[in-house]
Amino acid sequence: MFKAYFDLFENDFMVSLKSRLEEMVPGSHMVLTVIGSDRKANFSGILNDIVLEKLRCNNESRTKNLTPHSTAEHGEHHPVVQLVVSTSTSEKMQKTIAVKLGLEEQEQHTSTCRNRQVFWRPRTMFPRRRTATIIPSATTMISAAASAAATMMLLRSLVREYLPAEFRSYIFYKFETLINSFSSELTLVVEEYDNLNHNNLFKAAELYLETIIPPDAKKLKISLANKESKFSLSLDRYQEIVDTFNGVTLKWKFISKQVPMKYVPSSDNFNSIRISEDRFFELSFHKKHKDMVIDVYLKHVIKKSKELKEDKRSLKIFTLRHDRMSGRGGDVWQSVDLHHPSTFDTLAMDMESKRTIMEDLDRFVKRKEFYRRVGKAWKRGYLLFGPPGTGKSSLIAAIANYLKFDIYDLELTDLRTNSDLRNLLVSIENKSVLMVEDIDCSIELQDRLAQARAMTPSRHNPAAFNQVIIPLAYDYLDQRICVRYGVISQAMSYIPDIVFKLYVDDNNQNTKAFTAILMKLAVFLVPDRHNFVQPQVTLSGLLNFVDGLWSGCGDERIIIFTTNHKERLDPALLRPGRMDVHIHMSYCTPCGFKMLVSNYLGLTEHPLFPSVEALIETAKVTPAEVGEQLLKCEEPESVLTGLIEFLEDKKSERSKREDGNRDNNEEPGAAEGELAQELDGNNGEVVKKEVDGSNGEVVKKEEGAEEADGENGRIVKG
Ligand SMILES: Nc1ncnc2c1ncn2[C@@H]1O[C@H](COP(=O)(O)OP(=O)(O)OP(=O)(O)O)[C@@H](O)[C@H]1O
Structure with a gap:
């Protein structure tokens, strides 16, 4: 108008x-x-x-x-x-x-x-x-406004000066109560910290509100959090957002107020962080919906926020922090983003085996209630065994990518005691893959303690030392290398052939800290790794870890052990409940070759394929070796010719070795003894241990099944 x-x-x-x-x-x-x-x-x-x-x-x-x-x-x-x-x-x-x-x-x-x-x-x-x-002129109006503001400020400072804070907040409270008594609205306050503890509802609300930001919002905050791959949008101060749930209108408002500096625990609960503002959400709605909001709506908010968190999260691989293992407190795991590209599509494996593994994983994640009902911890153990370079690590990455689970890489030799192992177990998040690679190398499973005692070097057993590493440190203050001479002379009395190793820690320039490190290191004279066994995790500790009372701490965990020598593992470790599924990763098959060549060269058919497939059956090469050949060039003809030559060389090497063994009167197949066991069955097969029928595992027996270990139940092989 x-x-x-x-x-x-x-x-x-x-x-x-x-x-x-x-x-x-x-x-x-x-x-x-x-x-x-x-x-x-x-x-x-x-x-x-x-x-x-x-x-x-x-x-x-x-x-x-x-x-x-x-x-x-x-x-x-x-x-x-x-x-x-x-x-x-x-x-x-x-x-x-x-x-x-x-x-x-x-x-x-x-x-x-x-x-x-x-x-x-x-x-x-x-x-x-x-x-x-x-x-009135603009000048008059501005000066009038200025004088009004000045009067207000004067009044405010007078009130602040002469009225005690308690009285002021009492007045404010009374005033608010009076206003509220006329209002039909109820406001829930969701603070960031609840008595210095993190309020999970605040985090959930923060994430949830991201999903309901209206497209016409005029101002938003955007950020990229540490270790996350996607941006986060959030409300700016005093911004409101309206949500509708089951026909009820709910109003969210984000408020942040400056407060005197205070310390609150960080998310790992070991450190504290300084904060200078109180941040909270106000959720307002009609009083009559109070129960619905608390019982239904807030649960919906939490569920949605979890989904979003899951969606935004990038997979991580965790490894142990040695400083935290030495009892300094804090999170014992440190992580980096996992960008391993291996998936079930890229794995060179028998299709049937892949399908079986994926079905097994799917069944596992869906069975929360089932595991609870039958009284089993919700975890599943896998043993991947086979020669090096057959894709055991790649399969672990593929499993993690498939389930979107983080990987925890546990090196048993890093641990000193069984309680270290238990502490680690409880600090692992749910929905994770715990990977223990080369289990046969990391832990001696037969009478380890007696062996360790015999091998521990001491004044009475100096022969155990054949090499001593003396820690040296660089003193930044004195600008010189320092060492405890007592340590050197003591070591030299054991063995004259001392290897000096220089430890310089650039991150730590504090001389005192250096001295402390030096003192610590000096206590551990590290002899030759092969001749010295430090106190470690015991077999029983490991058994309890995998399927004991402690293994029940946490849900939805997958434990994967890998080994090149399955026969060296203790039967107790192999039993169902500890290692439920045994997967044999073996040499490259024609099917595996086709998958690799399609991944590497984008080829599905070629006239040279039949020659390669015929050779690959007998040459016994690993997928890693085939992959290496396929990487050499991008021209299919020359790559496949090169691969054929490689396979022929391998085949002739192999037959020469077998002939040599025969000439030396060795037992037939002795050199291949280990190999024969690993190759037992077809390449890439899934060897699944029969599990108690009552727990509902699908046991798939195929032709050619044979009993491998009477104690541990039948091992079914394809
Ligand atoms: N089955 C496979 N499918 C696809 N690639 C494979 C396969 N096996 C091996 N490779 C390739 O070979 C390399 C080594 O594989 P990987 O580390 O998974 O083998 P591994 O069995 O774990 O070896 P190790 O026992 O020595 O740890 C990887 O780079 C991977 O790309």
């Missing part, structure tokens, strides 16, 4: 004025204020000239007063002319135009303009409206 009037006014002022006159009822009036500069030939200037001229005729002496709202004192001359358009009561329906000049005169000036009578009316014509029609 305003725009329409304004447009009309702009296009044709006279028409605009006439139209407005038509609308006026008898006895009413309309005031038009026109502000302009007399230096420009604009409407107000012209109008002003008319008025000046008219009044000069009437009274020469008053000319000076005819620019009543001049702003000349500010360097400009802006005449303000107020046109008072009114319907005259005396002249019945006759329309008249009067110009009010802000003069004090009582007389009325009249003139005729284009055959129309114009009244230059004195101000007294509208005595009651006089103040209302005078528009």
